[in-house]
Amino acid sequence: MFRPITSQVGKRLGLAAQMKSSAVTGRWASTLAFIESHKPGEIATSSLSTLEAAKRLGNPVTALVVGHKLAGIAQALQSVDCSQLQRIVVADSADYEHYLPERIAPLCVQLLKDPEYSHFVVAASAVGKNILPRVGALLDVQPVSDIVAVKDQETFTRPIYAGNVLVTVQDPQATKLLSIRASAFPAVGPGSNSASVESAPEVAAAAIDVAWQSNKLLSSDRPELGSAKRVVSGGRGLKNKETFDELLEPLATKLGAAIGATRAAVDAGFCDNSLQIGQTGKVVAPELYVAIGVSGAIQHLAGMKDAKTIVAINKDPEAPIFQVADYGLVGDLNAIVPELTQKLAK
Amino acid sequence: MSKPLRILVPIKRVIDPQLRPRINAAGTAVQKTGVQFSVNPFDDIAVEEAVRIREAKKVPVESIHAVSIGPAKAQEALLTAMAKGADSSTLVDAQDSELEPLAVAKILRELVVQQKIDLVIMGKQATDSDNNNTGQMLAGLLNWPQATNAARVELDATGTRATVTREVEGGEEVVSAALPLVVTTDLRLNTPRYVTLPNKMKAKKKPMAKLNLAAFPGVDSAARLNLLRFEEPPARAPGTVVASVDELLAKLREAKAV
Numbered sequence: 001m002f003r004p005i006t007s008q009v010g011k012r013l014g015l016a017a018q019m020k021s022s023a024v025t026g027r028w029a030s031t032l033a034f035i036e037s038h039k040p041g042e043i044a045t046s047s048l049s050t051l052e053a054a055k056r057l058g059n060p061v062t063a064l065v066v067g068h069k070l071a072g073i074a075q076a077l078q079s080v081d082c083s084q085l086q087r088i089v090v091a092d093s094a095d096y097e098h099y100l101p102e103r104i105a106p107l108c109v110q111l112l113k114d115p116e117y118s119h120f121v122v123a124a125s126a127v128g129k130n131i132l133p134r135v136g137a138l139l140d141v142q143p144v145s146d147i148v149a150v151k152d153q154e155t156f157t158r159p160i161y162a163g164n165v166l167v168t169v170q171d172p173q174a175t176k177l178l179s180i181r182a183s184a185f186p187a188v189g190p191g192s193n194s195a196s197v198e199s200a201p202e203v204a205a206a207a208i209d210v211a212w213q214s215n216k217l218l219s220s221d222r223p224e225l226g227s228a229k230r231v232v233s234g235g236r237g238l239k240n241k242e243t244f245d246e247l248l249e250p251l252a253t254k255l256g257a258a259i260g261a262t263r264a265a266v267d268a269g270f271c272d273n274s275l276q277i278g279q280t281g282k283v284v285a286p287e288l289y290v291a292i293g294v295s296g297a298i299q300h301l302a303g304m305k306d307a308k309t310i311v312a313i314n315k316d317p318e319a320p321i322f323q324v325a326d327y328g329l330v331g332d333l334n335a336i337v338p339e340l341t342q343k344l345a346k
Numbered sequence: 347m348s349k350p351l352r353i354l355v356p357i358k359r360v361i362d363p364q365l366r367p368r369i370n371a372a373g374t375a376v377q378k379t380g381v382q383f384s385v386n387p388f389d390d391i392a393v394e395e396a397v398r399i400r401e402a403k404k405v406p407v408e409s410i411h412a413v414s415i416g417p418a419k420a421q422e423a424l425l426t427a428m429a430k431g432a433d434s435s436t437l438v439d440a441q442d443s444e445l446e447p448l449a450v451a452k453i454l455r456e457l458v459v460q461q462k463i464d465l466v467i468m469g470k471q472a473t474d475s476d477n478n479n480t481g482q483m484l485a486g487l488l489n490w491p492q493a494t495n496a497a498r499v500e501l502d503a504t505g506t507r508a509t510v511t512r513e514v515e516g517g518e519e520v521v522s523a524a525l526p527l528v529v530t531t532d533l534r535l536n537t538p539r540y541v542t543l544p545n546k547m548k549a550k551k552k553p554m555a556k557l558n559l560a561a562f563p564g565v566d567s568a569a570r571l572n573l574l575r576f577e578e579p580p581a582r583a584p585g586t587v588v589a590s591v592d593e594l595l596a597k598l599r600e601a602k603a604v
Contacts, residue, residue: 137486
């Protein structure tokens, strides 16, 4: 039976109407957090940030883990520091493999029709961004996308115009659909909680003819770009793929950093698309961001200007990147980067 | 023989993405007067893709229709789309109201049904509101499949099925979906063409229907969200330019960044 304790109490006392209004005041409210798992038994880092955002909403949290072959995931979720986490709902089905929104949205909709849930949070990941608006349309709710701060239960901050403007959004809708920018919320740490585990209800799949065929993912030993503590990124100034690899890889290895790139570098074929940082690529906020041969276009800055420390190495002293860099070094990157790599060794 | 495709391309007029937007003194909106506007770059890619599908002649295309929901000036964006190859267009004049993605998706759904559209190609996000919502919402409202962040779109010979390569975290994935379908474009799907002067002149003769929100009585376009305050993000403390790698390392060690 899929029904939280609080709403059972509401039902028993015949307080259905009060429960509905209290979803707004938050008395009975709870948060449903969408959890992604891309490796067996492992919670996606962006979903650990989703749990942190869910904590900040202040309500009891139910984690909805969706995917296929999810053995071990409930234990992984019980081993995170989130005392608000009360229930873990596992939706394990071949239908949910590869996160097709046409298959997953009906499940989310069915769960969210329970007025118990005042909030639904997903990471603003490729999966989250694909699913949440579809769920919104089916529920007739306008989502609030890519939030970077929770002010209170119905007030959020989100960046617009490539991060050049922050807007404070108040959402009076009974169910609030939120995607969270993972780089703005720290991942919940290891710990323990006493969440119970149950299976998700079976939901008839929508009759939509769509199928996942294949994927091609970049295999890398480096930290994942979205959650890396340090990022070394390259732009057009690296001139070609050989220089990109030769200069960036040793430095990134030395720093234990992920490698990122500007759109110009990606379009020129220096590296894979998935390394693009910016308004339309990844948004990162590492401790250290080293921009090499990066001019600092407005769309790139949107993806990295919340880094704690920014270092820019560029031959053009007028490059806009120097306006956001904490430390700038003007000169030939072909000389500077190897020297930096070498001296870091000592 | 397959049925010729009817393609819809929604277009948004946005503040030029190269410009830094300014917030009004009261902090209640972004200033729109005296500012350069352009077509949302992802929508430009969507127009290009629709035209390329026609030009590839693999499947017959009956029509490419562009639509924009926004101020009267959005007709410039529609003229550009028609100069690039759209056959006709619809301007839904919303005057000064900034419709949310849900309302836009509801209006688009009505147009899709009225015009018997088989394929909607639209940008993955608008560079002003950065929502990345409308395509997914439209697909949900229509109960159609969605292929978002498309880097490659291939139609089969019958024009009834598409194979779409999507950009995802860590790489790409390929999905296959039956038409009717909503595709949203990523940056690398194609490089949009420039408008030539003769095509610009021809575009002025192509049909543009002008409607307003009253033409969609079933759509509640009132805002669901209240935008309370607009502000600039906190400025970073000014940085320093160092003279050498040694000085850089010394500063980074001092700041405990390495």
